Amino acid sequence: MTEDPTPAAAEQPHGPAASTGPTDPADSTGPTDPTAPAGPGAVPESAPRRQRADARRNLDSLLEAAKAVFITSGVDAPAKEIADLAGVGVGTLYRHFPQRSDLVKAVFQREVDACVAAGPALSANHAPGTALTEWIDRYTEFLATKRGLATALHSGDPALEALPAYFMERVGPTLGALLDAAAASGEIRADVTPRDLLLAVAGLCAPVDHEGAAFSRRMVAFLMDGLRYGAVPPEPRG
Amino acid sequence: MTEDPTPAAAEQPHGPAASTGPTDPADSTGPTDPTAPAGPGAVPESAPRRQRADARRNLDSLLEAAKAVFITSGVDAPAKEIADLAGVGVGTLYRHFPQRSDLVKAVFQREVDACVAAGPALSANHAPGTALTEWIDRYTEFLATKRGLATALHSGDPALEALPAYFMERVGPTLGALLDAAAASGEIRADVTPRDLLLAVAGLCAPVDHEGAAFSRRMVAFLMDGLRYGAVPPEPRG
DNA sequence: AACCTAAGCGGAAAGCTATTCCGGAACTAT
DNA sequence: ATAGTTCCGGAATAGCTTTCCGCTTAGGTT
Incomplete structure (x- = not known):
């Protein structure tokens, strides 16, 4: 039961939030250097043989195939379809991505990170409300x-139940900052959480x-107007 | 292969809208007239033998079982679960409700109709916006x-793809009337269709x-505020 | 260059659920 | 009671997901 999923997408401490280090996308040669290439005085007796080249190649094929299939058939397309397009067996797909959400995360990680990264720039160049x-427009x-x-x-x-949590963790901090700023400037109501908006936008x-x-x-857009409405009542009383 | 679906829930011309004649709920003896109820000059010699008593009993059991299962396991519970609870075989379930949406429609018809029926009373006793x-609160x-x-x-x-159309056809007219009235009184923006709201609320x-x-x-509620925002700009210029 | 070893592969197998089919049971009219 | 249908139940079919395991082969070793 309580195994350890997270295949391609390793785990992150919490959230680089608006930071610039977006957690290496479909990162390949990245920090995935477990076996220390030449550890000084590191534990000698553990040379897990690295990762085989064909394995990496297959993983890349799978990601590319998944990206294509997700566009044409949606994220819940049959696993076989993706495996076939990638030219591998389904077993290979499942070894690399035990959970379907792992594949989805891997495919969209780059774009999600781009959304997150856009946050700071927007706050720097616009009024909080804008x-x-x-940002919401972009996310939408x-x-x-x-x-x-x-x-x-x-x-x-x-x-797929790992997806919402993933999105929340990833974009939550960024959106939270934007919301706080906008609320502080009085442009929107203050009783909205990042979670609220993330779920609501997904629903819409x-x-x-x-x-x-x-x-x-x-x-x-209507929903966002609703947030403004709460902050600037048309008839400010007493 | 082009058979005639629509089992229990027969087809309606269009929409009694806010009228009082809601389309007989889990209606039994109703319009379940398959082969021509009594065509004027239709083939006379056809006394369709009515419907067998056990068939009606099973149908009722199924509806009751479905209602219960929908609550505990959601509308996409396995067909077998419903059939078992009803004490019938899955074949029986499928004969009565060829499409899952037929079963869902039949189970909720009463409540949907109640929503529709509440429309006129609300318009009569409240300001259009209210x-x-x-009404939206109730629907939500x-x-x-x-x-x-x-x-x-x-x-x-x-x-299930027949469901959205069903809801649209059923509650569309009522919601349309409410929207028109509210827009006419200037309480909400005018560029919203019943379809918009129905889908948006479902999403939320x-x-x-x-x-x-x-x-x-x-x-x-935020969304509804957004509709108001469009009609009553906080800073009326000009 | 030949050899070894285990990482990695592919696809068959197992498990689910939805949906169809049809022989036979059960009901209704006569 | 009998005939003639209507209906029933569940086996059979079909499409997916996910697991498993013997075979292949990359890549270090000698």
Whole structure:
């Protein structure tokens, strides 16, 4: 039961938040250097043989195939379809990504990180309220154009239940900062958490998918207006 | 292969809208007239033998079982679970409800109709904006407390794709009237369609399910505030 | 260059669920 | 009671996911 998942996507302490170190995407040669190439006086007797070259190649093929298939068939496309396109057996796919959410995370990590990274720049160049709106727009665009991603975020499927937590952990801090700033400047109400918005936006992006992202954008815009409404009541009394 | 689906829930012309004639709920003797009820000059010699008593009994058992299972396991519980609880074989379930959406429709028809029926009373006793809000609250409560219903409304599952259309057709007219009135009185913006709201509310109710309806209520409230914001800009210029 | 070893591979097998099919049981009218 | 249907139940079929395991082969060793 309590095994250790997290295959390709290693674990992160908590969150680099708005920092610049986005957690190496589908990182390959990255920090995945377990066996110390030449440890000074490191434990000698453990040379796990490294990782084989073909294994890395297959992993890359899988990521590329998954990216393509996710676009054409959505994130819940049959595993076989992805494996076939990658030219490997399903066994290989499952060894690299025991949970489907691992694959989804790996495929979108780059884009999620880009969203996160955009936060600081927005706060620096815009008023808090504008920064928040622009960021949400970007996030909405991301979710709404990834067939099935938004739905996957609250599908209930056990193989995907790690996704919401992942998103929360990843973009939570950034969004939190934007929200706090906007609330502090009085541009939006203060009783909204990052979690609220993340879930709400995901919900509003889900129905769409094949309807065009236009619907999602409009609805999210309404929601954001709602946040403003709470902060600036049209009839300030006494 | 183009058979005729729509088992228990026969088809409706269009929509009694806010009318009082809600389309007989788990209606039995109702419009379940398969081969021409009594065509004027239709083939006379056809006394369809009525419907067998045990068949009706099984159908009732199924509806009751489904209602119970939907609460405990959500609307996407295994068909077998429902059939077992009803004490019938799965074949029987599928004969009565060829599409899963047929079963879902039949189970919730009563409540959906109640929502629809509440529309006129609300408009009669409240200001347009209030009536709209109250109605949406009620609708939200309904969706948010039916495990999996909101998700089912845009799951993409082919067996459920008839649901959104059904809801749209059923509650669309009522919501449309409420929206029009509220827009006419200047309480909300005018560029929102019943479809928009129905889908958006469903989306906002979906993530929740097992989180309590509180989240859904809050988010929907934000959305409604957003509609007001558009109609009553906080800083009327010019 | 030949050899060894275990990392890694592929696809068959096992497990689920949905959906269809059909022989036979049960009901209704006569 | 009998005939004629309607219905039932569950076995059979089909599509997926996920696991397992013998064979292949990369890559270090001699």
